Amino acid sequence: MSRPIILGIVGDSAAGKTTLTKGIAQVLGPENVTLICTDDYHRYDRQQRAEIGITALHPDCNYLDIMQQQLSLLRTGQPILKPVYSHKTGTFEPPQYIKPNKFVIIEGLLGYSTRAARDAYDVKVYLAPPEPLRAKWKVKRDTQKRGYTAEQVLAELEKREPDSEQFIRPQRQWSDIVVSFYPPNEDADESNGHLNVRLVLRPTIPHPDFTSIINLTRGSSDSAIRLGLDRDMNKPVDVLEVDGHATLDQVNKLEHIMCSDMPYLRNICDRESNPELGKIAGTTGETIQSYPLALTQLIVTYHMLKATQIFQ
Amino acid sequence: MSRPIILGIVGDSAAGKTTLTKGIAQVLGPENVTLICTDDYHRYDRQQRAEIGITALHPDCNYLDIMQQQLSLLRTGQPILKPVYSHKTGTFEPPQYIKPNKFVIIEGLLGYSTRAARDAYDVKVYLAPPEPLRAKWKVKRDTQKRGYTAEQVLAELEKREPDSEQFIRPQRQWSDIVVSFYPPNEDADESNGHLNVRLVLRPTIPHPDFTSIINLTRGSSDSAIRLGLDRDMNKPVDVLEVDGHATLDQVNKLEHIMCSDMPYLRNICDRESNPELGKIAGTTGETIQSYPLALTQLIVTYHMLKATQIFQ
Numbered sequence: 182m183s184r185p186i187i188l189g190i191v192g193d194s195a196a197g198k199t200t201l202t203k204g205i206a207q208v209l210g211p212e213n214v215t216l217i218c219t220d221d222y223h224r225y226d227r228q229q230r231a232e233i234g235i236t237a238l239h240p241d242c243n244y245l246d247i248m249q250q251q252l253s254l255l256r257t258g259q260p261i262l263k264p265v266y267s268h269k270t271g272t273f274e275p276p277q278y279i280k281p282n283k284f285v286i287i288e289g290l291l292g293y294s295t296r297a298a299r300d301a302y303d304v305k306v307y308l309a310p311p312e313p314l315r316a317k318w319k320v321k322r323d324t325q326k327r328g329y330t331a332e333q334v335l336a337e338l339e340k341r342e343p344d345s346e347q348f349i350r351p352q353r354q355w356s357d358i359v360v361s362f363y364p365p366n367e368d369a370d371e372s373n374g375h376l377n378v379r380l381v382l383r384p385t386i387p388h389p390d391f392t393s394i395i396n397l398t399r400g401s402s403d404s405a406i407r408l409g410l411d412r413d414m415n416k417p418v419d420v421l422e423v424d425g426h427a428t429l430d431q432v433n434k435l436e437h438i439m440c441s442d443m444p445y446l447r448n449i450c451d452r453e454s455n456p457e458l459g460k461i462a463g464t465t466g467e468t469i470q471s472y473p474l475a476l477t478q479l480i481v482t483y484h485m486l487k488a489t490q491i492f493q
Numbered sequence: 494m495s496r497p498i499i500l501g502i503v504g505d506s507a508a509g510k511t512t513l514t515k516g517i518a519q520v521l522g523p524e525n526v527t528l529i530c531t532d533d534y535h536r537y538d539r540q541q542r543a544e545i546g547i548t549a550l551h552p553d554c555n556y557l558d559i560m561q562q563q564l565s566l567l568r569t570g571q572p573i574l575k576p577v578y579s580h581k582t583g584t585f586e587p588p589q590y591i592k593p594n595k596f597v598i599i600e601g602l603l604g605y606s607t608r609a610a611r612d613a614y615d616v617k618v619y620l621a622p623p624e625p626l627r628a629k630w631k632v633k634r635d636t637q638k639r640g641y642t643a644e645q646v647l648a649e650l651e652k653r654e655p656d657s658e659q660f661i662r663p664q665r666q667w668s669d670i671v672v673s674f675y676p677p678n679e680d681a682d683e684s685n686g687h688l689n690v691r692l693v694l695r696p697t698i699p700h701p702d703f704t705s706i707i708n709l710t711r712g713s714s715d716s717a718i719r720l721g722l723d724r725d726m727n728k729p730v731d732v733l734e735v736d737g738h739a740t741l742d743q744v745n746k747l748e749h750i751m752c753s754d755m756p757y758l759r760n761i762c763d764r765e766s767n768p769e770l771g772k773i774a775g776t777t778g779e780t781i782q783s784y785p786l787a788l789t790q791l792i793v794t795y796h797m798l799k800a801t802q803i804f805q
Contacts, residue, residue, distance in 0.1 A: 222574075226587070244590055247574040250566065262534075262559040262576055264588045275538070275585035276576045278556055 192308030195319030219289025227271025307356035378473035504620030507631030531601025539583025619668035690785035
């Protein structure tokens with residue numbers, strides 16, 4: 182009766198999808214994880230998009246019905262023949278035969294845009310960094326990895342903004358967790374390792390009970406780890422914030438809450454209670470060490486493991 | 494409640510699949526027909542096959558599970574993203590989005606090799622020309638259209654023979670109709686227009702009642718149209734033979750049997766009761782006019798239309 186557990190990582194271009202995906206795959210064990218990028222479901226290659234004047238963010242530029250169909254097939258454990266779009270060349274390559282592992286991570290721009298697609302996920306994450314940070318990330322990646330100039334990337338961002346607003350950002354409402362890495366202040370240095378994270382925990386899946394944090398940090402609104410009530414897309418949510426300068430000791434307390442609730446997570450917690458915690462290679466080759474990132478990965482992993490328990 | 498009607502045309506390389514498929518599509522109206530070639534489900538491209546030392550006829554050389562999956566999706570009217578294999582270059586091209594029309598014709602080498610695939614068809618045809626005729630056809634096509642020399646084609650045929658025997662020819666047993674075009678005698682001229690046809694009608698689908706032919710032709714075993722009992726793959730079948738030299742008058746009698754049983758076929762019969770009957774362009778550019786081919790197309794069309802009636 183077991184079937185793959187499906188995680189969605191949705192967000193705008195260069196919102197950090199691949200880095201988070203890689204981090205979670207690392208925690209779950211890469212051999213247990215199948216990675217799918219929904220950019221592969223583009224309807225047009227780069228040249229065709231330019232000719233037609235459509236961005237990759239537009240639903241009409243993607244075979245969303247096929248994406249949804251293949252998602253449903255993966256969810257029932259069936260293999261798929263997935264199209265392959267190369268970001269390097271901007272063209273399609275021979276399709277790829279994929280048999281789903283225990284966990285499937287679907288990352289992409291429009292993963293939550295149809296009802297049937299949304300129904301296929303066990304856990305839905307939406308990445309929402311502040312726009313200036315995303316622009317910085319996009320320039321860095323697309324100049325280093327996709328052969329664009331900084332000016333081209335910034336022009337592209339501007340061109341895509343209407344589609345981002347109309348098609349990408351509304352998907353935030355369907356997510357169970359909204360992840361926003363952000364610099365602690367305007368003058369923060371360039372290192373991603375010092376970013377804070379703001380996690381919106383929508384009560385659509387059973388999150389660990391973090392309310393003990395409120396007691397731990399009572400009275401100190403400047404604590405490095407904070408939990409508070411808020412509204413997101415006008416609906417009530419919990420917001421968990423973890424600062425980049427949080428200490429290993431503080432972080433371990435948060436981990437303890439998750440691990441005590443989830444025996445299967447203990448090995449991971451034990452492994453992570455060490456100075457290597459949260460060390461990961463970024464998309465552009467740099468090594469990042471970030472407790473906020475490590476905790477984000479852990480809470481998503483928590484939900485992936487929780488989802489497997491339904492079948493046990 | 495309507496869904497596409499699915500026809501299978503299976504047979505060895507150069508057995509005449511594409512010509513028959515084109516002819517049937519012409520009768521059904523090309524705008525009503527979706528054509529699928531299962532060669533697109535090759536697992537390896539031409540170079541990989543050469544390196545591995547596997548022929549395209551081997552099941553392991555094809556994603557049969559994906560073929561079967563996409564067949565099932567088409568049968569329920571869903572679109573698919575079909576891989577595309579180019580016979581010209583021997584490589585894969587960008588996949589193709591296909592929304593099934595009213596009729597879907599699946600032609601290929603291994604269409605009946607799995608139970609689930611077989612279950613997807615409404616009508617199953619198997620093409621079995623005599624091997625010397627198939628060799629002649631294959632040399633002609635592959636030298637003219639796929640850039641091989643005659644010697645290469647003959648060597649390939651020899652190399653493929655064990656796989657043909659083990660994987661292709663056994664599929665004959667699953668077909669509802671076995672179609673064998675054959676020269677009237679050893680010394681027959683080169684023209685395909687003079688070929689006879691031998692149609693094995695397996696009682697697995699409701700064939701038109703051709704027994705009146707026996708009365709029409711009683712006592713004349715040299716009639717141009719003959720019906721007789723036989724065994725095929727050791728099982729009882731009717732065998733209908735139509736000679737290339739049959740007259741339009743004789744052919745129209747056979748058509749009448751089908752049209753009287755199938756009102757929807759009358760338009761086609763009316764259209765066909767003319768001197769253009771059975772005229773079709775062959776794969777290598779030649780024009781063929783063949784009453785045996787025309788009747789073969791008509792009987793297959795009869796079954797396609799019969800299958801639609803189930804939903805009316």
